[in-house]
Amino acid sequence: MHRNARTASAALALAMAAGITACGSSGGAGVAADKKQTLTVWAMGAEGEKLAEVAKVYEDANPHITVKVTPIGWDVAHQKLVSAAAAGTLPDVTQMGSSYMGEFVELGVLEPVDTKTFKKDSFFPAAWEQGVADGEVYGVPWYVETRVLYYRTDLAKKAGITKPPTTWPELQQAATAFQDKAGTQWGIYFQPSGLDTVQSWYPFLYSAGGSIVSDDGKAAMNSPETVKALKEYGTYFEKGLSKKSFQPGYEVLTDFNSGDVPMFYSGPWTMAGINDNYPDLKGKWAIAKVPADQGSVSMAGGSSLVVSKDSDHKEAAKEFLSYLTGTEGQKDWFKRSGDLPANTSAWDSGELANDANFKIFRDQMETAKSGPVLPQWTEISSKADEAISQVTQGKASAEDAAQKAQSDIEGLVE
Template sequence: MRRPATTASIALTVASALTLTACGGSGGAEVAADAKQTLTVWAMGTEGEKLADVAKAYQKTHPNITVKVTPVGWDVAHQKLVAAAAADKLPDVVQMGGTYLGEFADMGVLEPVDTKTVKEGDFFPAAWDQVSYDGKAYGVPWYVDTRVLYYRTDLAAKAGLETAPATMTDLRTAAEAYQKKAGTKWGLSIQPGGLDTVQSFYPFLYSAGGELLTKDDKPVIDSAAAVKALENYGSYFPKGLSAKSVRPGYDVTKDFNTGSVPMFFGGPWIMSLLDDNYPDLKDKWAIAPVPTDVSSVSMAGGSSLAISADSEHKAAAKQFIASLTNAQGQADWYERTRDLPANKAAWETGELATDANLKIWRKQLESAKTPPSDPKLTEITSKVDTAIEQVTQGRSSAKDALDKAQSQIEGLVR
């Protein structure tokens, strides 16, 4: 995800966003759900492309509704959204990335969700946390993802490893064995620094019992649990178990294929990439839950669907979102995209209920945590990114780096 735009960049991007926002709501009288109308929708990346097909099918059963889907690239999504919000020109329905919602809810540009009709208990806890801000829900979970451990089973055999690492101690032992006995260049791929390094760090932090912020937005990145997690994370770099630098846009699957990297943490889309791009790897890799420290906890990502507070088509927007986020809609979306359903009932039938790998994803989702929905989250995580890099590059101890980050974050959330 991108960092929030500055005031100057908002001004610069308003003009470029108008071509997308011209069809947004104007804040006038609301239109009834059964009236003839056009519903405007922004969706990001691959989802934006796939959603157009779903919209066509929806229109066949709702002939009074024209759904106009505008795909927006993730690389420009945040700037487009900020510019549209500043101009009061958000579309009727907008996809919210996992770290976006708190920021836009805080702006007052999103319609609160009616929790009498959209039930929290239908969704994974981490998915619902992503749509919640200041005690209210401002979106409906659409899909969710998390991170699990990918590992080379053929190289594990050479390294004398009979099972996947079950604990963080096992993970370190496995990394060393891969390198020494199986001849891999690295033991584990984790991000050494730069933008969003914190996402690579979350499984270590959460599994150790650490957090960025408490539920009442108090920074706790200097806790004993967080220091322990960063000491563990940083320990992979001094002796070359993990690379101290990676090129921009680094694709770990290439090194996973060659065997240079035998283990990494990745999301569900990686499975399709490996199957499609490296068919010779079939039956040579597997996935496992995040190794346990105090517990096994991974980060949760994904997206939700929100309605603009200024939309004139809220009734129709609610119906469209409901069709995408109920169990049937999410099972269909999984078939189209392989995005993991946020609605738990979608996992009760078909491949989602029977596939062995998908059972691992579901188990990890049950305990996964979402980063806090703080409007300054990207500023907060940038401080943690810096702290992690200071440790991986040997420039600071974990305690000193996190003490500094704690002080900086306290200044942001006061």
């Protein structure tokens, strides 16, 4: 999941100034799927580069279709999408990060998904929910990610830890044992402050049964469950188990390799990062599901694929999306990109079915939770970032920080 600091309200103001209203326009009947035509596609980051390879394969099998893929950097993606929406020039198909979805639904520029073609039961529940707003589906899940616990098995042995922690008390006991018995500088790494601190905190929030905004759209930062998650997170900094200072661009794998940090939460890409950059760690690390409170519930991220409401190529776009999000297309995408499939059937054979680490990620994804699809979500989650920072830096109690965030978020969701 990628986020941009620009707020939804600013994007909406720009779009509205350019004449976009929530009603949108349909783009007419459009071109039939079997006619010669060009599909325009925007995809972000490394996915944009890899998708161009897939597009060539698709074109070979469908010679009447030309797929023009434009890679967009995540650092400029939000700005380019808002500008294109305002100008009515969105591409036929766009990769849409989960934190953007609510904003562009609000702008009325996305075509609802044909749920007879794309079925909810084919995808992880949290992946599907990332494309749903006000009961309507706007995004087809493309790939997913979630966070699990990475830990040093060799240092665990020194610390007398014989199995990965499975509960909150066991996690804190393990962090303490790493420091006291294995001599690590820290017991674990959690982001203490800064943009997207909330992503490090989500496993605590969701495992406690809390939320930032409830399912019925009300601010929930001061709920007992959310306050409990804030308090638990804060104890790691209060006890010196995780460092309070935060440097933008910090790379936890450097300290994981040195042994200064023996545990941290991260996503599937980190496995490749360890294997490629720290070969000496082979056989010295493992992963496990996030330790549980009410349950073991991590965050769900990833991206969906959306179709522009103004596209004249909706039928061809639907067929292209069917290819990308079907079982075989998802398996191929995993081989090319390493991104975890959103379609659960792609996990039923091959490496995803047989590798023990991928099995852990699948188990975690089954219970993972995504944030609500709201146009103000970037601004809302930044209020949670601020609350977490107040707690980790010892500037406010969990109760007081949560209440301040509650008041701020109420003003955004009313």
